[in-house]
Amino acid sequence: MAQLIADRRDVDFVLYEQLETDKLCKNKKYNGFNKKTFDMIISEARNLAIKEILPTFAEGDREGTVFENGTVRMPKCFHRAYNLFRKGEWTALTASAELGGQGLPMTAAQAVVEYFLGANYTLTLCAWSGVGAGELVEAFGTSKQKDLFLKKMYSGEWGGTMALTEANAGSDVGALTTTAVKNDDGTYSITGSKIFIxxxxxxxxxxxxxxxLARIEGAPAGTKGISLFLVPKIWVNDDGSMGEPNDVVCTGIEEKMGMHGSPTCSLTFGGKGRCRGLLLGEENKGMRAMFHMINSARLIVGAVGFTNASTAYLYAANYAKERIQGRALENAMNPDAPSVPIIQHPDVRRMLMWMKSHVDGMRSLIYYGAHLMDMEELATTIEEGEYYQNLLSLLTPVIKSFCSDRGFDVCSEAMQVFGGYGYTKDFPIEQHLRDRR
Ligand SMILES: Cc1cc2nc3c(=O)[nH]c(=O)nc-3n(C[C@H](O)[C@H](O)[C@H](O)COP(=O)(O)OP(=O)(O)OC[C@H]3O[C@@H](n4cnc5c(N)ncnc54)[C@H](O)[C@@H]3O)c2cc1C
Incomplete structure (x- = not known):
């Protein structure tokens, strides 16, 4: 059977031969796993990704997200796939079992992530959005906040976002104008607008x-005066039950070139003066805390670039084995020679090898980033932990930008292998290229 999304042999090479991930199981933290259990988990993820999630990629693009009466309707086919994803407990791969997670090491989780992101990242990123925001609560929340939010966010029952950008505060986050005023009950009233969320x-x-991210009244200008708040769409009561809508209103979604299955929303907080938020971490230390999530998001953006590239490369390689066109080079002058699959043409092979070398390089780099997180987690001294943390800090923006840029280039080269057909909507490459831009 043709390989789809990711070549399992290449995944196994990086996992076991480059990084020796199975050796992590000698450590007490991961001794419930072994190579066999890793393989089983990855195979299950691959099956679900290919059978149930991959078909939603093109359908989600065609149907798109629809904004209606302040709500967003996701593509219909996303609902079933989302529920299967949740039921299979694929949301919190690395979180501890007490919080409903699978407790996998990051490196092994990366192989699962590769299949799901490669199948339909707009859907799986939505399923993981609660986990991303939940990790902020786990790192900076009070024990009460953890009790109220974590399990539901890690299980995918509740979704999450990261709300930084405003119309006049894009790259320059410190220019934001959303405000927070402390109430007598310890909550904060939030007022402002965000875009692109x-x-x-x-x-x-x-x-x-x-x-x-918002500025408490009287706080310094710039990033030093920014605090971080948890603002639920529907208020969460002290006993964990859902309360009233929290005056968080979606005012529209962007019409985008690609990523049509992913709603990019404008939000207003406190239009009726009734939006409440909970301080997460310390006042004026919000930017530092948010970087915890920004860095995870950067790694995910890199992984999305890479997995789109891997998927597009395999489509191109499979197509090149089947598309019959022209004669083999050694028979170029013989009009009676049979036509051959285009993979036999040296220039098509050159394109495929260029794509594969970049896909393999990106996989190696991204899994190495995950490996550094595992090494930091298992470090036995402060110095050792700092070493791995610093190396990962250096590589995080490299992973994000290199894999986004090369991911686009690989999708573009894949389109070339399909010739004119690649430019049509009959094949998935044009969607990969639009989305990856
Ligand atoms: C699909 C999509 C999803 C998004 N999701 C989220 C989300 O979930 N949450 C969220 O908060 N935001 C989100 N964003 C917003 C994204 O983070 C911003 O678009 C980004 O921060 C850039 O801001 P901007 O668009 O205002 O560009 P600008 O800041 O206006 O930048 C324009 C150009 O100028 C360059 N530039 C700006 N300042 C400098 C400088 N000092 N030096 C050199 N060059 C500079 C930039 O690199 C860019 O090329 C999303 C955006 C998109 C398109």
Whole structure:
């Protein structure tokens, strides 16, 4: 059978021959796993990704997300796939078992992530959005906040976002104008508008928890005066039950060139003066805390670039084995020679090898980033932990930008292998190229 999304042999090479991930199981933290269990988990993820999630990629693009009466309707086919994803407990791969996670090491989880992101990253990023925001709560929340939010966010029952960008505060986050005023009950009243917020409104989860950057009245200008707040779409009562809608309103979604299955939302907080948020971490230390999530998001953006490239490369390689066109080079002058699959033409092979070398290089780099996280986690001295943390800090923006840029280039080269057909909507490459831009 043709390989789809990722070549399992190449995944196994990086996992076991380059990084010797199975050796992590000698450590007490991971001694419930072994190579066999890793292989089983990856095979299950691959099956679900190919059978149930991959078909939603093109359909999600065609149907797109629809903004109607302040809500966003996700593509219909996303609902079934989302539920299968949740039921299979594929949301919190690396979180501890007490919090409902699988407790996998990052490196092994990366192989699972590769298949799901490669199948349909707009859907799986929505399923993981609660986990991304939940990790902020785990790192900076009070024990009460952890009790109220973590399990539901890690299980995918509640979604999440990261709400930084405003119309006049893009790259320059410190220019933001969303404000927070402390109330007598310890909550904060939030007022302001954000734009470009991914998954801030969708109909796959019953609640959405927004980590929002805002400035407390009187705080210094710039990033030094920014605090981080948890702002639920629907208020969460002290006993964990859902309360009233929290005056968080989606005012529209962007019409984008690609990523049509991913809603990019404009939000207003406190339009009626009734939006409340909970301080996450310390006042004026919000930017530092948010970087915890920004760095994870950077690694995910890199992984999306890479997995799109891997998927597009395999489509191109499979197509090149089947598309019959022209004669083999040694028979070029013989009009009676049979036509051959285009993979026999040296220039097509050159394109495929260029793509494969970049895909393999990106996989190696991204899994190495995950390996550094595992090494930091298992470090036995402070110095050792800092070494791995510093190396990962250096590589995080490299992974993000290199894999985004090369991911696009690989999709473009894949289109070339398909010739004119690649430019049509009959084949998936044009969607990969649009989305990857
Ligand atoms: C699909 C999509 C999803 C998104 N999801 C989210 C989300 O979930 N949450 C969220 O908060 N935001 C999100 N964003 C917003 C994204 O983070 C911003 O677009 C980004 O921060 C850039 O801001 P900007 O678009 O205002 O560009 P600008 O800041 O206006 O930048 C324009 C150009 O100028 C360059 N530039 C700006 N300042 C400098 C400088 N000092 N030196 C050199 N060059 C500079 C930039 O690199 C860029 O090329 C999303 C955006 C998109 C398109």
């Amino acid at each position: 991914t998954n801030a409104e969708q109909d796959l989860t019953e609640n959405i928890i927004n980590p929002v």
